[in-house]
Amino acid sequence: MSIPDKISALKSQLPAGVELVAVSKTYPASDIMVAYNAGQRVFGESRPQELTAKYNELPKDIEWHMIGHLQTNKVKYIAPFVSLIHSVDSEKLLNVINAEALKNSRVIDVLLEIYIAREDTKHGWDETELVEYLKQGKYKEIKGVRIRGVMGIATYTDNMSQVKNEFMHLKELYEQLRHDFFGNNFDIISMGMSGDYEFAVECGSNMVRIGSYIFGQRQYR
Numbered sequence: 001m002s003i004p005d006k007i008s009a010l011k012s013q014l015p016a017g018v019e020l021v022a023v024s025k026t027y028p029a030s031d032i033m034v035a036y037n038a039g040q041r042v043f044g045e046s047r048p049q050e051l052t053a054k055y056n057e058l059p060k061d062i063e064w065h066m067i068g069h070l071q072t073n074k075v076k077y078i079a080p081f082v083s084l085i086h087s088v089d090s091e092k093l094l095n096v097i098n099a100e101a102l103k104n105s106r107v108i109d110v111l112l113e114i115y116i117a118r119e120d121t122k123h124g125w126d127e128t129e130l131v132e133y134l135k136q137g138k139y140k141e142i143k144g145v146r147i148r149g150v151m152g153i154a155t156y157t158d159n160m161s162q163v164k165n166e167f168m169h170l171k172e173l174y175e176q177l178r179h180d181f182f183g184n185n186f187d188i189i190s191m192g193m194s195g196d197y198e199f200a201v202e203c204g205s206n207m208v209r210i211g212s213y214i215f216g217q218r219q220y221r
Helices: 003-013 029-037 048-057 072-078 091-103 127-136 160-182 197-202
Strands: 019-023 042-045 063-066 084-088 108-113 145-151 188-190 207-210
Touching (some): 003 029, 029 048, 042 048, 048 063, 072 091, 084 145, 091 108, 160 188, 160 197, 188 207, 197 207
Parallel strands (some): 019 042, 042 063, 063 084, 084 108, 108 145
């Protein structure tokens, strides 16, 4: 199937209210334009320099999401334009994003990345540490960031019952955080990728990050 056919198939399959983020990291701008011309407007990248280069080259009505691990010294590259940062995994990063957002007279939407997998390579808040941080209330003083929800990456495994358990746990934690700290504006659960998005949607995801299914085998450089 072509890129437009795959996007069309995904959008017809996803329930109403589930946002498709086309993960375009490592793919050329020409592939993104094929998806753009098929109506896709939300794209996800994981490297700030690559994201900035594509932002400069491509149409300005694209909504760019930063989905990869973000180093604090790279925030300045994307702060002027990024629509949503999925990967906020520490208080330090949250504060840097806030400072860069204020420099650019912006409020940047972010998600709290929570560690739900059984893999050392994954990033994210330890949920106990996150709850302790939120109980201190310091996040309420941050004016350049709007915390919109959570993101999580399940373990890379063929054991789909484990994957579903991790997704369900993230959904439960999301509901707890929404009730205890944030309220109705805390409205995004970003979970699910090409290999597991159907399970994620079953477990309550309303934002899926899909790349290789749409664009084909990824060529890492």
